[in-house]
Amino acid sequence: MDLNRLQQDSEYRWRIPMEGPMQVAGIIFGDREQVLQMDDKVYEQLKNVTLLPGLVGAVYAMPDAHWGYGFPIGGVAAFDADAGGVVSAGGVGFDISCGVRTLHTGLTVADLEPVKNELADALYRDIPVGVGSEGAISLDEAAMSAMLEKGARWAVDQGYGGAEDLERAEERGCIAGADPAAVSKHAKKRQRREMGTLGSGNHYLELQRVAEVFDAEIAAGFGLALDKVVVSIHCGSRGLGHQIGTDYLREMLIAAPDFGLRLPDRELASAPIHSELGQRYLGAMRAGMNCALANRQILTYLTREVFARLLPQAELEMLYDVSHNICKVETHVVDGASKELYVHRKGATRAFGPGNPDLDDELRSYGQPVLIGGSMGTGSYVLAGTLESEGQALSSACHGAGRSMSRRQARRQYSGRQVVDDLAGRGIVIRSPSQRGVAEEAPLAYKDVHRVVDIADRAGLAHKVARLDPIVCIKG
Amino acid sequence: MTIRMRPAAWEHFEHDADIGLRAVAPSRERLFEAMAEALTAVIADPVLVRRSREIVIRCEAPDDALLLVDWLNALIYEMATHNMLFGVWHVRLDGHRLEARVAGEVVDRVRHRPVVEVKGATYTALSVTQDNVGDWHAECVVDV
Numbered sequence: 003m004d005l006n007r008l009q010q011d012s013e014y015r016w017r018i019p020m021e022g023p024m025q026v027a028g029i030i031f032g033d034r035e036q037v038l039q040m041d042d043k044v045y046e047q048l049k050n051v052t053l054l055p056g057l058v059g060a061v062y063a064m065p066d067a068h069w070g071y072g073f074p075i076g077g078v079a080a081f082d083a084d085a086g087g088v089v090s091a092g093g094v095g096f097d098i099s100c101g102v103r104t105l106h107t108g109l110t111v112a113d114l115e116p117v118k119n120e121l122a123d124a125l126y127r128d129i130p131v132g133v134g135s136e137g138a139i140s141l142d143e144a145a146m147s148a149m150l151e152k153g154a155r156w157a158v159d160q161g162y163g164g165a166e167d168l169e170r171a172e173e174r175g176c177i178a179g180a181d182p183a184a185v186s187k188h189a190k191k192r193q194r195r196e197m198g199t200l201g202s203g204n205h206y207l208e209l210q211r212v213a214e215v216f217d218a219e220i221a222a223g224f225g226l227a228l229d230k231v232v233v234s235i236h237c238g239s240r241g242l243g244h245q246i247g248t249d250y251l252r253e254m255l256i257a258a259p260d261f262g263l264r265l266p267d268r269e270l271a272s273a274p275i276h277s278e279l280g281q282r283y284l285g286a287m288r289a290g291m292n293c294a295l296a297n298r299q300i301l302t303y304l305t306r307e308v309f310a311r312l313l314p315q316a317e318l319e320m321l322y323d324v325s326h327n328i329c330k331v332e333t334h335v336v337d338g339a340s341k342e343l344y345v346h347r348k349g350a351t352r353a354f355g356p357g358n359p360d361l362d363d364e365l366r367s368y369g370q371p372v373l374i375g376g377s378m379g380t381g382s383y384v385l386a387g388t389l390e391s392e393g394q395a396l397s398s399a400c401h402g403a404g405r406s407m408s409r410r411q412a413r414r415q416y417s418g419r420q421v422v423d424d425l426a427g428r429g430i431v432i433r434s435p436s437q438r439g440v441a442e443e444a445p446l447a448y449k450d451v452h453r454v455v456d457i458a459d460r461a462g463l464a465h466k467v468a469r470l471d472p473i474v475c476i477k478g
Numbered sequence: 479m480t481i482r483m484r485p486a487a488w489e490h491f492e493h494d495a496d497i498g499l500r501a502v503a504p505s506r507e508r509l510f511e512a513m514a515e516a517l518t519a520v521i522a523d524p525v526l527v528r529r530s531r532e533i534v535i536r537c538e539a540p541d542d543a544l545l546l547v548d549w550l551n552a553l554i555y556e557m558a559t560h561n562m563l564f565g566v567w568h569v570r571l572d573g574h575r576l577e578a579r580v581a582g583e584v585v586d587r588v589r590h591r592p593v594v595e596v597k598g599a600t601y602t603a604l605s606v607t608q609d610n611v612g613d614w615h616a617e618c619v620v621d622v
């Protein structure tokens with residue numbers, strides 16, 4: 003990215019200054035080298051977002067930002083409904099409520115090591131993963147509607163977990179305002195065989211060890227200690243969410259002229275929040291979020307079943323579950339005034355600070371766990387939202403490493419076998435149905451997650467708590 | 479662009495997180511077929527797909543570009559709901575109305591070695607154009 007087009011606010015904060023029809027400024031987080039290495043498309047896409055009506059504050063790109071569709075991946079934007087603000091299906095994307103759930107196991111690396119390969123095989127066998135995999139749960143129309151209305155609560159009611167799981171999930175496992183009737187028959191049909199499936203691409207289930215603790219007090223509060231083993235699940239709303247995105251992107255794009263919206267990029271398809279279409283999309287998108295929450299709850303159940311057979315002493319308790327592709331109604335203080343805003347995070351993680359009422363009693367004094375997935379070779383992070391997060395980017399942080407290499411480049415450069423063997427040499431077990439898929443997800447195809455997280459911490463987006471290194475990765 | 483000079487050809491182009499599809503063909507019909515082949519190739523080698531089952535797809539859109547997205551999304555939907563891959567496409571166009579017969583088979587995870595699901599076709603970098611010698615060109619980024 004050409005730094006000459008930016009103003010530097012501080013060491014880790016760069017500004018696309020207001021000009022022409024821009025409604026607000028664009029803010030990019032990163033150090034000089036990171037921003038320099040970002041694709042120019044991030045600049046273009048972020049600037050396009052600044053043209054949408056009803057924006058509040060600024061639009062933001064996280065340190066892992068990269069070229070997306072419509073919004074850059076790592077983009078955050080908030081709209082005021084009463085100021086003509088819009089909700090954008092493109093600003094949420096296809097993978098509605100894609101997110102990360104992390105579970106404690108109560109085990110140490112020493113407990114896991116003797117059965118590591120057996121556990122990897124069992125997880126790979128019992129958790130549907132990759133193209134062509136199907137879940138064992140098939141929902142009829144009534145059950146589908148109940149799931150879309152109640153999310154993880156529905157899954158718990160069906161026996162896929164306990165009420166305590168819900169306390170540690172965003173929205174306590176069920177976002178209000180979901181409207182199953184706003185979800186097309188196509189979307190429901192696409193989900194029919196996909197409940198309890200992991201998906202493919204960058205989705206995974208990993209066993210990880212706590213490899214480094216940066217803040218002992220918060221880590222202890224989160225239940226994390228060196229060499230403890232956790233499970234992280236990265237996936238979203240599966241086919242249902244993908245189809246909701248497809249359906250509403252098209253409808254919003256075609257309806258845009260009727261709303262007087264001049265879209266700078268068709269992928270920014272939007273509708274006024276106060277319009278019937280905007281409300282219908284919000285109802286469908288929230289149903290998509292509930293589907294993602296239910297799906298991660300079922301995957302939790304399947305994981306617990308495997309552990310119960312092989313390591314019955316394990317207790318898989320929730321650390322947290324948070325989405326990074328979603329539009330949420332949140333109250334934020336902007337320019338000294340408290341406002342209810344529709345916050346779009348596309349490849350960005352909510353990072354509420356201490357005291358937020360959305361957090362349960364145990365977490366409230368520490369801030370929200372911010373779960374950052376890395377690549378299968380480099381590790382993941384747990385951060386905590388801080389009070390400073392609010393003022394930086396509407397309580398938002400990065401969501402992962404971000405790709406440094408396209409999938410095509412990655413498969414030209416690496417072979418899946420070579421990646422699996424290299425990682426095995428480092429004690430990391432990979433199970434995946436696709437060698438080409440593994441090559442496309444090679445660790446070096448991603449940016450340096452350590453650096454991304456360091457900058458997020460230094461920029462005040464969230465506070466580093468612990469690093470998690472992979473032990474076993476079930477990859478889609 | 480390194481497209482070979484054949485009646486219709488396709489390639490994938492670079493996109494940070496997702497995959498770009500690009501094709502050139504002497505007619506819109508062949509162009510849409512080539513883009514469909516490029517879509518299958520994101521998931522698996524189209525040559526490996528047998529033709530054991532046929533499906534008819536119909537869609538209609540206000541312009542060529544939106545029709546292309548609708549066509550690719552219809553294929554994505556059929557692949558997802560029937561757990562299939564397609565290897566043959568016969569497209570007929572009447573203005574901005576499309577009717578296609580597509581043939582393929584249920585995913586065989588051993589033989590096809592499928593790589594990744596496609597979530598949807600996007601409107602980013604989307605174009606359908608005709609050049610001054612009459613060839614048709616298309617680009618579309620799909621989310622994976």
